[in-house]
Amino acid sequence: MEKVTEIFGSLVFDDRVMKARLSTETYHSLKRTIKEGRSLDSKVADEVAAAMKEWAIEKGATHFTHWFQPMTGVTAEKHDSFISPAPDGRVIMEFSGKELIKGEPDASSFPSGGLRATFEARGYTAWDPTSYAFVKDHTLCIPTAFCSYGGEALDKKTPLLRSMEALNKQALRVLKLFGNEDVKRVITSVGPEQEYFLIDRDQYEQREDLKLTGRTLFGAMPSKGQELDDHYFGVIKPRVLSFMEDLNEELWKLGVLAKTEHNEVAPSQHELAPIYSTTNVATDHNQLTMEIMKKVALRHNLVCLLHEKPFAGVNGSGKHNNWSMGTDTGVNLLTPGDTPHENAQFLTFLCAVIEAVDRYQDLLRLSVATAENDNRLGANEAPPAVISIFLGDELTEVLKSLENDTPYDGTEKTVMKLGVHVLPKFFRDTTDRNRTSPFAFTGNKFEFRMLGSSNSIATCNTILNAAVADVLREYADALEGSADFNTDLHKLLQKSIKEHKRIIFNGNGYDDSWIDEAVNKRGLLNLRTTADAYPVLLEKKNVDMLTSLKIYSESEIKARYEIGLENYCKRLNIEGRTMVDMARREILPAIETYVKELSDTYSAKAAVVGGDGAGTFEKKRIATLSALVDEIDTKADQLEDVLNTYKSMGDGQEAANYVRDNVLDGMTALRKPCDEAETLTSQKDWPFPTYEKLLFTVK
Ligand code: ADP
Ligand code: MG
Numbered sequence: 001m002e003k004v005t006e007i008f009g010s011l012v013f014d015d016r017v018m019k020a021r022l023s024t025e026t027y028h029s030l031k032r033t034i035k036e037g038r039s040l041d042s043k044v045a046d047e048v049a050a051a052m053k054e055w056a057i058e059k060g061a062t063h064f065t066h067w068f069q070p071m072t073g074v075t076a077e078k079h080d081s082f083i084s085p086a087p088d089g090r091v092i093m094e095f096s097g098k099e100l101i102k103g104e105p106d107a108s109s110f111p112s113g114g115l116r117a118t119f120e121a122r123g124y125t126a127w128d129p130t131s132y133a134f135v136k137d138h139t140l141c142i143p144t145a146f147c148s149y150g151g152e153a154l155d156k157k158t159p160l161l162r163s164m165e166a167l168n169k170q171a172l173r174v175l176k177l178f179g180n181e182d183v184k185r186v187i188t189s190v191g192p193e194q195e196y197f198l199i200d201r202d203q204y205e206q207r208e209d210l211k212l213t214g215r216t217l218f219g220a221m222p223s224k225g226q227e228l229d230d231h232y233f234g235v236i237k238p239r240v241l242s243f244m245e246d247l248n249e250e251l252w253k254l255g256v257l258a259k260t261e262h263n264e265v266a267p268s269q270h271e272l273a274p275i276y277s278t279t280n281v282a283t284d285h286n287q288l289t290m291e292i293m294k295k296v297a298l299r300h301n302l303v304c305l306l307h308e309k310p311f312a313g314v315n316g317s318g319k320h321n322n323w324s325m326g327t328d329t330g331v332n333l334l335t336p337g338d339t340p341h342e343n344a345q346f347l348t349f350l351c352a353v354i355e356a357v358d359r360y361q362d363l364l365r366l367s368v369a370t371a372e373n374d375n376r377l378g379a380n381e382a383p384p385a386v387i388s389i390f391l392g393d394e395l396t397e398v399l400k401s402l403e404n405d406t407p408y409d410g411t412e413k414t415v416m417k418l419g420v421h422v423l424p425k426f427f428r429d430t431t432d433r434n435r436t437s438p439f440a441f442t443g444n445k446f447e448f449r450m451l452g453s454s455n456s457i458a459t460c461n462t463i464l465n466a467a468v469a470d471v472l473r474e475y476a477d478a479l480e481g482s483a484d485f486n487t488d489l490h491k492l493l494q495k496s497i498k499e500h501k502r503i504i505f506n507g508n509g510y511d512d513s514w515i516d517e518a519v520n521k522r523g524l525l526n527l528r529t530t531a532d533a534y535p536v537l538l539e540k541k542n543v544d545m546l547t548s549l550k551i552y553s554e555s556e557i558k559a560r561y562e563i564g565l566e567n568y569c570k571r572l573n574i575e576g577r578t579m580v581d582m583a584r585r586e587i588l589p590a591i592e593t594y595v596k597e598l599s600d601t602y603s604a605k606a607a608v609v610g611g612d613g614a615g616t617f618e619k620k621r622i623a624t625l626s627a628l629v630d631e632i633d634t635k636a637d638q639l640e641d642v643l644n645t646y647k648s649m650g651d652g653q654e655a656a657n658y659v660r661d662n663v664l665d666g667m668t669a670l671r672k673p674c675d676e677a678e679t680l681t682s683q684k685d686w687p688f689p690t691y692e693k694l695l696f697t698v699k
Pocket of ligand 1: 190
């Protein structure tokens with residue numbers, strides 16, 4: 001590999017390239033656009049486009065694309081070549097400012113939840129200059145937002161950008177109250193830790209379930225699972241290591257700050273974490289990371305599984321969303337400072353996050369709800385579907401003393417008084433040892449751990465930014481014009497803690513007694529499935545918050561509601577149908593083959609030995625397998641009936657509830673006899689690779 005410092009960002013049209021290739025005037029005009037979100041005039045756009053094209057061609061690009069994130073959650077691109085015919089039969093390479101700024105993909109097949117009526121089916125894409133353009137697969141990729149002609153967001157990026165703006169605006173108001181006149185911008189940052197599985201491609205190709213749904217729908221537990229915990233942080237196997245090296249190089253070229261990599265708990269499971277960046281860029285980079293992971297894996301004859309739960313019985317994959325707010329002057333607002341003044345400010349932002357998470361726990365839960373992630377949340381290995389915050393004992397004590405004006409039992413007994421006392425230093429270093437909390441304070445950031453590995457990080461950050469912005473707005477409304485700021489702030493935070501401390505829980509989130517306490521004593525929500533979570537999106541308090549902060553319009557909310565439920569139903573329908581198909585056309589014939597072998601053996605034995613004594617084993621096994629065959633047949637028919645009933649229902653809430661209540665159970669009922677039969681059938685007859693092979697082959 002070439003030197004990392006040389007390859008890093010080599011395929012990115014970043015600040016270095018802009019500075020080198022644009023006129024000073026154009027460069028500054030573009031920087032202003034990026035910084036202040038202004039629109040770019042067409043002359044400047046033409047010059048930027050020309051420079052981008054020249055640069056991209058030098059990097060081997062022949063095409064360009066507006067790269068966007070429709071509501072499917074994956075990225076979309078439509079390639080156009082730069083070529084343009086010249087009168088003498090040659091071609092010239094062209095790319096105008098207009099093409100840079102706006103695109104019109106024929107995107108009528110992307111989900112719009114009814115936002116884009118067919119007569120205006122052509123949504124448009126608009127350049128997002130806050131995320132750098134880059135070259136991938138001989139194509140200049142221009143990060144863009146995707147909207148309908150009515151201006152409604154058809155993507156995940158637009159609401160995210162709006163939420164960052166909303167948080168910026170409200171946080172600045174609060175910072176002003178603390179006298180921070182020099183701060184011009186508050187930025188949210190994210191570092192997403194990405195988990196994934198790597199399995200052998202030849203084995204993957206033999207499994208319909210993996211190919212069609214991304215996860216195994218059948219499979220008996222192997223004799224060895226993850227119980228020895230010998231994989232976590234273990235030595236990385238050579239084939240995996242060479243994949244990781246290749247992956248890092250690709251990501252570095254694209255300017256992705258891939259930083260740490262290690263084995264995870266389950267066999268064949270790994271993690272990659274980048275250094276954090278601005279939420280918008282982190283989102284683009286995470287989408288790229290997932291895409292490049294899959295691509296690089298294939299080169300190594302591996303398949304990268306990003307599904308939340310590829311295997312039953314071993315850990316699923318999540319994506320920890322490390323989130324913080326910071327100023328353009330370099331202050332992390334979630335870090336306690338060295339002066340009483342800074343600490344009052346820190347506690348204010350801390351309380352705002354706590355209040356936001358409590359008030360909008362429903363929306364946060366919803367923001368990570370998919371059929372795939374339902375397999376993981378609450379499954380005794382991932383955070384429960386109930387949201388709570390881990391603060392750590394020290395900080396919890398600080399808030400308690402603030403709430404009650406009681407002495408804080410730290411190094412010295414003091415009554416926490418805002419703006420007067422310095423926070424004890426020790427909790428700054430206390431790293432989080434609690435791995436079971438869905439939302440953990442980890443010293444200078446919060447880590448939201450409910451995300452599934454394949455989730456786009458856009459939506460949960462949109463909701464998180466919006467929720468915090470909403471609380472900060474109320475704080476600012478209450479405190480602007482206050483005659484006695486410290487006293488009023490003190491009272492405001494006391495009230496906030498009193499009303500929202502129920503969300504704070506420092507214990508074991510995997511414990512059943514916690515779910516009982518959370519739901520029955522504290523009144524926290526336990527929205528177990530996606531079908532349960534979606535209705536909250538239409539609740540008045542949530543619609544009011546999201547529309548008043550201009551994150552989503554009402555019709556944009558409605559669209560997301562419809563698309564979310566539709567995806568849920570479709571996913572489970574595909575899973576159910578795949579199971580029926582595999583059971584009938586692969587599993588049943590395999591068992592029958594083995595039964596035939598047994599019966600041949602039985603006849604052979606009877607012929608040689610004669611009498612009743614011979615063939616006891618074969619008789620017994622044939623009886624067991626025959627019963628299982630009948631059960632599989634019956635359960636497959638029942639599941640098919642359920643799926644046919646769903647088909648007549650459409651894809652709304654009613655269908656989602658039906659699917660939740662019937663398809664999932666039907667799938668479990670069909671899987672059980674199949675997995676049992678697997679353990680009793682000859683390995684050579686079994687039609688696809690078992691868990692043992694899938695999980696332990698890659699060396
Ligand atoms: P752990 O597994 O202990 O949580 P990792 O190093 O795997 O730690 O991941 C931590 C992630 O948090 C990294 O992506 C890191 O860049 C990110 N991070 C660190 N500080 C901040 C911050 N202030 N804001 C947002 N993300 C941060
Ligand atoms: Mg972490």
